[in-house]
Amino acid sequence: MQNPTSVMPLLQVEHVTMAFGGIVAVSDLSLTVQPGEILALMGPNGAGKTTTFHVIAGVHAPTAGTITFDGQDITAMRPDRRCRAGLARTFQITQPFEELSVVENVMVGAINHDLSMAEAREDARRYVDMVGLSERADVLAKGLSTGQRKRLELARAMATRPKLLLMDEVTGGVDMASVPGLIELVKRLRTEGLTIIIIEHNMKVITELADRAIFMNRGARMAEGTPTEIANHPEVVELYLGEEGGHE
């Protein structure tokens, strides 16, 4: 699965800088993601992880730098066109379509593939089943718990049949009991050949899922390696011990 010498990376972020007025959220960041890989973005709050996500997903156009996806320059592409090019994402703060049922939420992703409404409904049900929400398929999304909303985000994104999935804190705000289920779910997605970038705080989740991790701090890359290497990286350890040492 892990193949860092592959000729053609799926995603290539080159020298991206994202500044909001005078605040530089991401500075001169470069990274590549190979097909089939799971890459984790780590780092303390405010490190620029979510901004990096937003730049890749097209929410913000970067101040400088380029983004190449699947051989295509997508730096200035609108989010909806990136979606059709095969790039999907979930939101850190879940954004369900509250007045639509669970299955209809997922249909919004499915209709990109020129399906009729009936076909899209059938297609959407498969993804609803896949994330384990079958029993809630016909309730309005506003009736879902946080964990269920996270699953819905995944089902919706998967229904667009992406090549690359950006997952922003899938386990954030979810009760501990639901975390193993979500990990299993993501593992199953990768066996279908999906490439994934995750933002995650939970180290256990990262070690279980990620092939490689990039540790960000103050908008730049501080360390890169396997999750275990990152966890033992002197600067990372110092940063976290420095933070947590203050509490204990």
Place this chain on the structure above:
Amino acid sequence: MFQPVKPAQWLMVVAAVAAMIAVPLVTRDSYLLHVLILAMIFGIFASAWNLVAGFAGLKTFGHHAFFGIGAYVSALISIKAGLSPWLTIWIGALAATVAGVFIGLPILRIKSMAHVAIVTLGFAEIVRIVISNLQSVTRGELGLWGIRPFEGFDLPGFGTIVFSPADKVPYYYLALVLLLLSVAAIALLMRSRIGLSIIAMRDAEDAAESLGVNLTRKKLQVFAISAFLVGIAGAFYAHYISILTPNAAVGADLMILVIAMALVGGLSTFAGPLVGALILTGLVELLRDLDQFRLLVYGAMIILIVMFLPKGLMTLGPMLKRRFTPSSSS
């Protein structure tokens, strides 16, 4: 909304349409028919506004511009070029659509709804002032009169249909046909993939965009369709009433009335704006004797409905059902 229509719902629709068809068979009272014709014109207007404001979540307050443009364009072309109203109402509706796209292109890229509201309201006010001051063409505040009525025609089995102020029945059925076509168009649109994308866009814009919804295109589409329908309503109004003044056709009161109709009946439902249009048009007539005090009654009614039935009268049934069934069964 995207589920197959249930037999009970079909029955309701058929019953309502049958009742509307039956009214002129029971009474030919010209005043009652006039009120119902107005209610149907407002029904189209309120349904079309509900399409943008309710279903698509675009808070526009300038739809009376499209009503006025449809009315004046159709009336003026039929007068100046001598064309049949049967043709000019479509030209009026198209002119409203063009105006809708013209104003929609710049504002619908904006994500701030407050700006959309203010710009559309301002646009409508400009349209009103232009019509009011372009006296050489529109006769301004003096009123545009002498608008041609629809030409009569032979309907097999019914003889010759004549549109004249004396007989409201032909107008009644024409309004009913336009209303049914408009509501059917809205329902079909909303149950399609466009409808699904529109609701998604309303509920969570960023998420919809990340799932492949082209926001600007969807907003423009729905805005143009809505402007077209309001334009048709305005054009029909012009040839029915046969006199237009800037205040009657493009006044802000008109927009407020239509918003009230949609809110009272129930935003984001198919039947809500229709029920609201019927109730409020009727109420305007019933309270005519109260003169300006009727605005008080009006205001009180809107406040009560917004307070106790925030989703409109269409939710009254389900709410009563919940209240009067034992809680264990829910």
